[in-house]
Every structure is written in C-alpha cells, then in structure tokens.
Amino acid sequence: ASSRVLNFGAGPSALPASVLEKAAEGLLNFNGTGIGIAEISHRSKEFTAFVANLEFLIRTQLDVPPTHAILFTQGGGSAQFSATVLNLLARHRLLHPHLSDDERVMDYVVTGSWSEKAAEEAKRMGGSRVNVAVDSRKYSKDGKSFDNIPPHTEYAFSPDPALIYYCENETVDGVEFSHKDADATSFPYHLLDKGALLPLVADYSSSFMCRPIPHLSDHAVIFAGAQKNIGPAGLTILIVRQDCIVDVDAAAQLGATPIPLTMSYKTLFDSKSLYNTPSVLPIYIAGLVLEHLAELGGLKYYEQTNRKKAEKVYEAVRKGEEKAVLQRKVQDGAGSWMNVVFSVLGDGAEQRFIEGAEKEDMKGLKGHRSVGGIRVSLYNAITEADTDKLIGYIEKFVLAES
Ligand code: PMP
DSSP states (O other): OTTOOEEOOSSSOOOOHHHHHHHHHHHHSSTTSSSOTTTSOTTSHHHHHHHHHHHHHHHHHHTOOTTEEEEEESSHHHHHHHHHHHHHHHHHHHHOTTOOGGGOEEEEEEOSHHHHHHHHHHHHHOSSEEEEEEEGGGGSSSSSSOOOOOOGGGOOOOSSOSEEEEESEETTTTEEOBSOTTSTTBOOGGGSOTTSOOOEEEEOTTTTTSSOOTTGGGEEEEEEESTTTTSSTTOEEEEEEGGGSOOHHHHHHTTOOOOOGGGOHHHHHHTTTOSSOOOHHHHHHHHHHHHHHHHHTHHHHHHHHHHHHHHHHHHHHHHHHHTTSEEESSOTTOBOSSEEEEEEOSTTHHHHHHHHHHHTTEEOOBOOTTTOSEEEEOOTTSOHHHHHHHHHHHHHHHHHHO
C-alpha cells in the first residue's frame, strides 16, 4: 500500500486503502465461508444478507423513506439514460393511455455533457417529445460552454411531463447544483407541481453519498454508478419511488415500448435485485465502503469534510487567478464539490502542472478530453490531508509561474 499515489481521477477513482485491504481478504474468504467473494453463489444466504445490509446502509445514511425502493443493477449511468425513459414512459402510458406520442413530453434540464447525453438518448428512443427545459450554454460566458447553473426564471417545464430530468453534478464540466434551497444555483424544486407525484429523475453518479440529497422524497428515480464515491464500476444504485415500479407489460399492451426485463424496475424490485447474477464483487466493495463511511460519522461527516476540501481548492485556484496563472472554468455558485475544473494559463503550463504533480505522486489531474484543462476530483476517499498536499503543490506552482 505504501507505493500507492494520490489519485485525483474522476472515475473510476480512489477508494479507501483500508477498505481495499479488507476486500482483498474477502476475495480469498468471504465472511468466514471459506469461499472468495468472486466465487460464492449470489443466492447464498451470506451474500443475500450482505445485499440486504447494503440496502440498509444506504437507506439509513441517506434517510430514504419507505415510499422509495433501493435497487441494484448493472450497465452504469448510461444504461439508466435509457431505463429511466422506458420505465417512466410506461408509467405515463398507464396513467394517460390515450395521449399521442407528441403529447407525451419529457423535460430535460441540460447543464453539462452528461445531461446532454441523457437528453440525446431520450430523443433516440422516441415514443415522446423531448423538451429541453433549459440549456445552460445559453447563459455561459462564451455562449457555448457548460459553465453555470441557469437562473431559476429561465426554466420552462411542461405540464404533466412523463419525466423531468437533471444531473446533480456534471463530472466533466465541474458544474453542480447548490443544495441550499434559497440559493440562485439550486435546482428549482419550487417551480415544480407539488400537487402531483413528480416524475423527477436525477443522475447522482458523481455526487452520491458525498452529502445528503435535498428533496429526496420528491424524486421518482435517483441513480448513480458506483465508481466514484462508492466502489468499483459494475454496480448501479437506484432509488425508485413505488409508483414508478409499474407493470411494464401492461403498458406495452397499451402501446408503450416493450422493456428488456433486466431494465425494468419491476423485475429488479420483485426479485430484490437478484433477477440475474448481480455484480457480486462491486456490491461487496460498496458494502465495505459504506460501512467505513458509517464508522467515520456518515454523511454529516462527509458533508463537512467535502465542503472544506472544495472550499480550500477553490480558494487556491482563486489565488492563482490573482497571479494570472490559473483560471476557473465555472461561474460563481455553480462550482462542483466533487470535480474542480480550471485552466493553467501560458504555453505548455498545463503539461508542466501535470508533470510536476506526478513527480510528487499525485495523478489523475488531467481534465476531460472534451474540455481540457485540469480537473481535481475530490471524492470521499480523498482526505483533507490529501487535499492539503495538493493545495501545497498548487501554491508552489503558482509562485514559480508568476
Ligand atoms: N452520469 C455522470 C454524472 C457521470 O459522471 C457518468 C460517468 N462518468 C455517467 C453518467 C455515465 O456512467 P457510466 O460510465 O457508468 O455509464
């Protein structure tokens, strides 16, 4: 473990070393069964108990009410771009069987490249009309970047849509909704029709379990790939309100698109997420990570720590701006806690920044190829001390370049 470097990568990303050491034991012998976790039957009583405990750990730490099921599946966030559409269009079909496809509207809030991808997938799948409720590029400094959360006045939601979609944290662009209700950059829950059961869908892939989820019970579906805060890739976590677990075959008989059984929330729910072989090893590591999280003090602890980490890094970048060495890519109030993105100004300076960091055993800092620059990912496994080490490096770099 001593040869490990600090990994600021955006995902898959760092996991706590102590958890990985425990997982290594489980690979050889899972919970005293004498069988390794990658070898044991997913229907064994030891593994099914482990899955039930994973659900319990998420439910208690995130305060998920009994109105919502917690389900485990595969296919990552991307599979949920399709599954949310299919399941919620089936629900809408059952609620409103006589509407034409054109009258079945899905609202997408586009604030970054992941929500854009999700909206594109919804358009591909047809069976409804996609309404881009807002596109944040319109409010950007250069007219084309995802660098902000749009003003609340600019959202145009449809009446009675089949779904309303947003991505809480845009991993590539480093843009995130504030989680304080009164903020200008929060998600505008107050604009939504609270009389109805909202078909509100949120992609929490890169911010799940980094702090509490505001208005959780108003959501129809919250989904997250595990490979940032929770564990290895291969596990997708879903929080689904009961009224969104619908008889998809009955909907298909009324004209909705038939849904592959493995993507149907009803299949997952009825089988307690064990319809087919689940991603056993990622589930195991996710369980260990969440036990570790609970031991450290749960989401309260992480919310405080993650706030501090992000504030410190943004402050270091701000100081670098004063010296004309660094430049934030994201506007005030919209900066992500999990992914801080900025540019390094000057010829070859970005490369110098990355190479210098690697010499000090800090990796994973290169921005996404679509936006360039530097991206510092501060997921839960990055401690405050790790963050301080990076900040020390940033300060030294700024001094040398200015
Ligand atoms: N949504 C967000 C916010 C993401 O960060 C990612 C992946 N980085 C995805 C969706 C896609 O996830 P996956 O690669 O698991 O399909």
